[in-house]
Amino acid sequence: MEAAQILLSEVPESIHILTKEGESRVQKNEGLCPGIDCCAACALQIDDPVVCPICKRVEYCSQKHLKSDLESHSLVCPVLCLINKLEAHEVKQVDLLRFYKLIRQSTKAKTFIPMDGWPLDRLTASSEGEEGLKVESTAHPKKKQKVLKKSTSEGSPLSSTITLPRLLSLARCSSFLTYPLTLCYFLTAVPNLAARLQRKWQANQRATVAVIGASSDAELFWPKAWRLLDGFLEGPLQLVFIGPEVDVDKATASFDDSDGRLSESIHLSFFCEEASSSSPSSSTSKLQTALKNVDCLLAFNPGFTCPDYDWSSGMEAIQRACCQSESKTPPPPPPLFVSTNTTMESLLDSEWLGERGWIAAGAAHANPMAPLRLLQSGTLANDIYRKNAYVSCYVHRDSLPKNRAEGKGGKGARKQEGDTKKDGDRKKAGKRVRK
Known part of the structure; x- marks a missing residue:
């Protein structure tokens, strides 16, 4: 059951360790990706690297550095071996449809509780003719394996007849189902959000959720x-x-109703543009109408501080559109829910949003509806992560009572921002995590 244990365990963060020489090279050339295009230990680039013989996913400049990195690499080597299997496993539409139907049946029967995590007992039961679970040992030579952090899904028992193909299929498919199920989690775990939607429904109005920074691949x-x-x-x-x-x-072609109706209750609308667009196009006008009095904003792995994106003008435009009003007193911005891959990204997002008036309602916490699939970092080969692993809720300063807004968004908040800006090491680390 090693594969199951790995998929159900928490992901340890920041496993990758560089030597002082490696840190120096990375500081001089931030484009280096230790373990991927240079030595995992010293970041030296060579033409014929030594690759881990077990996972074959981490490279070194020499056998010496491979052995010296054994303590940290042995923690993730079994995970990287499983990632090889996940990447090689073909995802079939029939598998995605099967898991979707099983979860949908549970939601209709009110037996699916998102905060309890994936209903693994139902989803992993084997079908007739499937191969039994057989996972070869991935123990690193001459190194005793340490177990990952304890399972986050102890309340969801695995079927005793679980098969490896079914488990791999579920892990891959969970990457696509995590998005709607994360919103399901928010609807059930955040009373204020549920109450906000209820007020709309009691007034015979349609509630609105805007997913910002969306893409067709996610x-x-x-x-x-x-x-x-x-x-x-x-x-x-x-x-x-x-x-x-x-x-x-592509999105509209995926269902028949040209009006965007997905079901009796759900309507979808799509906008391929940056929210900060100033062009007076009909699409922009429709977007502003769609965002008027929106009930919540949702951002999946937005990368607010990633240098590849410029969110500043976009967030300002979204906020303006959400607060449109004919009255002299516009409504306050709606709550913002954000998912990130790591806790470091959550910290960086919190700082960035705090500078723009968004206040975290609490610390980031593990998302029970994060996908089971594990991924290897694209910049530090010994680091692994899950998409949407952590979630946070933010409220805008303008939506708080005046005394609370001053307490959390005034001098105290500015001092806290100043303190965090001094922490250069954390900023640098976060930048590498995001890539």
């Missing part, structure tokens, strides 16, 4: 998956997907 890989929300709604919901990587034609 949130909209399979738009029909958002029907999983049906079991958690007591009224109509409009889902607005915004982002320069939204393929509107």
Whole structure:
């Protein structure tokens, strides 16, 4: 059951360790990716690297550095071996549809509780003819294996007849189902959000959730998956997907209703543009209308501080659109829910948002609906992560009572921002994590 144990365990962060020489090389050339295009220990680039003989995913400049890195690499070597299997496993549409139907049945029967995690007992039961679970040992030579942190899904027992193909399929498919199920988690775990939507429904209005920074490869890989929300709604919901990587034609072609109706309760609309666009196009006008009085904003792995994106003007435009009003007193911005891959990214996002008036309602915590699939970092080969692993909720200073806004968003907040800016090491570390 080693594969199952790995997939159900928490991901230890920041495993990768560089030598002082390696740190110096990376500081001089931030484009280096230790263990991927240079030595995992010293960041030296060579033409014929030594590769870990077990996982074959981490490279070194010499056998000496391979052995010296054994203590940290042995923690993730079995995980990287499983990642090899996950990448080689073909995801079939029939598998995605099967898991979707099983979860949908559970949501309709009110037996699926997102905060309890994936209903693994139902999802991993084997079908007739499937091969039994056989996972070869991936123990690193001459190094006793340490177990990853304890399972986060102890409340969801695995079927005794679990098969490796079924487990790999579930892990891959969970990467696509995590997006709607994370919103299901918010709807059930955040009373203020549920109450906000209830007020709309009691007034016979459609509630609206805007997914910002969406893309066709992630949130909209399979738009029909958002029907999983049906079991958690007591009224109509409009889902607005915004982002320069939204393929509107592909998204709308995935279901028959040209009006964007996904089910009796759910309507979808798509906007392939940056929210900061100042062009007076009809699409921009429709986007502003769609965002008027939106009930919550949702951002999956937005990378607010990533140098590849410029979120500043976009967030300002989104905030303005959400607060449109004909009255002299516009409504306050809606709550913002953010998912990140790591706790470091959560800290950096919190600082960035705090500078723009968004206050964290609490510390980032593990997302029970994070996908089971594990991924290797693209910059530090010994680091692994899950998408949407951590979630946070933010409220804007303008939405708080005056005394609370001053207490959390005034001098105290500015001092805290000043303190965090002094912490250069954390900024540098976060930058490498995001890549």
